[in-house]
Amino acid sequence: MSILNLALMFAFGCFALAQLLCLYRVMRAPGFSDRVLALDTMAINMIALLTLFGIQRGTQVYFEASMLFAMVGFISTVAFAKFILRGDIIE
């Protein structure tokens, strides 16, 4: 097993554990904003997982998916915060 494969496995494990910790924070959180922050972090970790999967498979198909995750994660977080602040998303 080469050093690159070992590093890939390590990174996969780290991001999977991070995803589980964020899921725990989504389920048990003291407030709304904690849940939104955890969901945003899950979207960001998902980008990393998709990129790692692309490295492992040796294909570039997954970059569009990670770009979509980045955009949708950002827009959903901002829409939630705007709703809390103003009661309306598009004024």
Next chain:
Amino acid sequence: MSILGEILIAALLVSGGAFGLVGAWGLVRLPDMMTRLHGPTKAATLGVGSVLIASMLHFWLHYGILSWHELLITIFVLITSPITGLFIAKAHMHLSWQQGELPRPPSGVEWCTYGRGAENSPIVSVDGPEKPCE
């Protein structure tokens, strides 16, 4: 692929994974909301950034393809992460702090978060006269 490039990519991957894990651990362990913002917005961005740069180097050194998608995603995440942090912090202020608990803005105006326009919010109650805000 040279052994040096492989070691560089492996180091980037390991540091990216460690940063991502530390960010999520901070999200769970830090004591209050404003410190919990610190973990993900910094560490996860750095972690994702190094993973994406590792992917770029891998495709360049291994397959000879120089792809700019990863750089695009890295720049997008780096631009949007502070905006997300700011919005979540403002929503948190709105939800759990009274207006009197905040420090005053300069020159006699009010914070817009509590000012005019917030009366439609489902959570915050606005009372008092409308003042210019910043």
